[in-house]
Amino acid sequence: MTSLGDTPQDVALAAVDRHIAQLAGELDPTELCAWLAADERHQRAWQHIQSTNQQFGAALNPAARAALLAPSGAQRRRAVKALGLLLFSGSLATVGYQLPWRERLADIRTDTGEHRSLTLPGGAQLEVNTASAINLEYTASGLQLRLLQGELLLNTSATNISVVTAQGVLRPQATRFAVLQRDGRSQVDVLSGAVAIYPAQASGLAGVLQAGQSAHFDERQLSAVQPTDAQRFAWTQGMLVASSMPLGQFVQTLARYRPGYLGCDPTIAQLQISGSYPLASTDRILTSLTQSLPVRLQSLSRYWVRLVPASAA
Incomplete structure (x- = not known):
């Protein structure tokens, strides 16, 4: 089988096709999660595309535009293959179109008033609240959920999953917890288990919230701990x-x-x-x-x- 860089061609083109669906607002998050979980090569190919977008300022070159606009059939397949060659060969010199919002290109996103329930690779259960955007990122330590905006509720027993916001990193410990990113801070509510919080500009661990506790944090510090209000999560219903x-x-x-x-x-x-x-x-x-x-x-x-x-x- 021929390959694009170190990625098998069929995997690369499948990743690019999903990327085009993402740009068009037609990507099914449940299907994406299942595809990512099916093969580690899928995860690497998807991460490569997301990293390339970030490296080049989320730029969309003419090949991607052609793939997005092409009708189904041979013309679309040619456009997708052309984009795959660019994304996986490192040849992105002819960037010509700036994508408007990174949130619109997120792996998982909800519109205003929309709510989604998903099963992530590994079995974690994810609830995504209104007007939210999340990227799935695979690192050496496991799966990261990068919350770009909005709110999520995660139920997981895994030890290799974390949530990243603009303010820092949250590492759950067999827990069910919610994260809301708004107004320059992240609010964390723990319903069961525990969550360790590492602000982005702090020297290390700022604190561990236990079940029934709530707090918010910015890049430097954690606020005083308060009792969590379980009624806040009625949105999941x-x-x-x-x-x-x-x-x-x-x-x-x-x-x-x-x-x-x-x-x-x-x-x-x-x-x-x-x-x-x-x-x-x-x-x-x-x-x-x-x-x-x-x-x-x-x-x-x-x-x-x-x-x-x-x-x-």
Whole structure:
């Protein structure tokens, strides 16, 4: 069998074909995970493509554009093969198109309001929350989940899996835990087991969170440990649960599941709200708020909505 560099041709082209599907937003994360788990050569080929993109600033050359735009059949196969030759020969001198967002090219991603459940190579169970992006990276120490944005919940007994955020590295110890990356920090909630936290710019281990504990960290340090709020993870069941939650906090959370702008007037932000709300329809949730609280909706369009006092002009 001929090869592209050190990679067998059939493996390289299969990896490139999945890369094209990724660019087009058609990549099935479950199928990708199964393909990666089937053969170590698949993992190496996929990692090579991701590393090449990072090295060249996630650039898309004309061959990749041709593969993305080509119809199915012989024309697409030729374009995919041309891209494979470039990616696996190291010849990327003619870079001509910059990919817009690395999150859009992530191995696993969810749109606003979307939730996914996946089984990773090795059997770990992964839940991915709304508007999230994750890359799968294989290193000498095992599988890394690089959380580019958003939130994940991981259930694993493996010792060779870790989660990396912009703020540092998390190493789980037979655990079920969640990581939310937002506002320049990472929040960690441990539901079972334990998680060791290594901030990116710290000298080493900052702390170990045990079951029932929550904390956030930046590049340098870990915050004070707090009890975790299990209701926060109702999103894994498609629900948003509130118990005497300030309306402003509720709206801020709900906004993560709704495209466009959703805001709350500061004069009503401290109103208390309790209940369980299906996330399948944020419009219904907003309507229910106007029926249970002295508020109304101020809308310029479906993509610009604000809660204001019912008495506001």
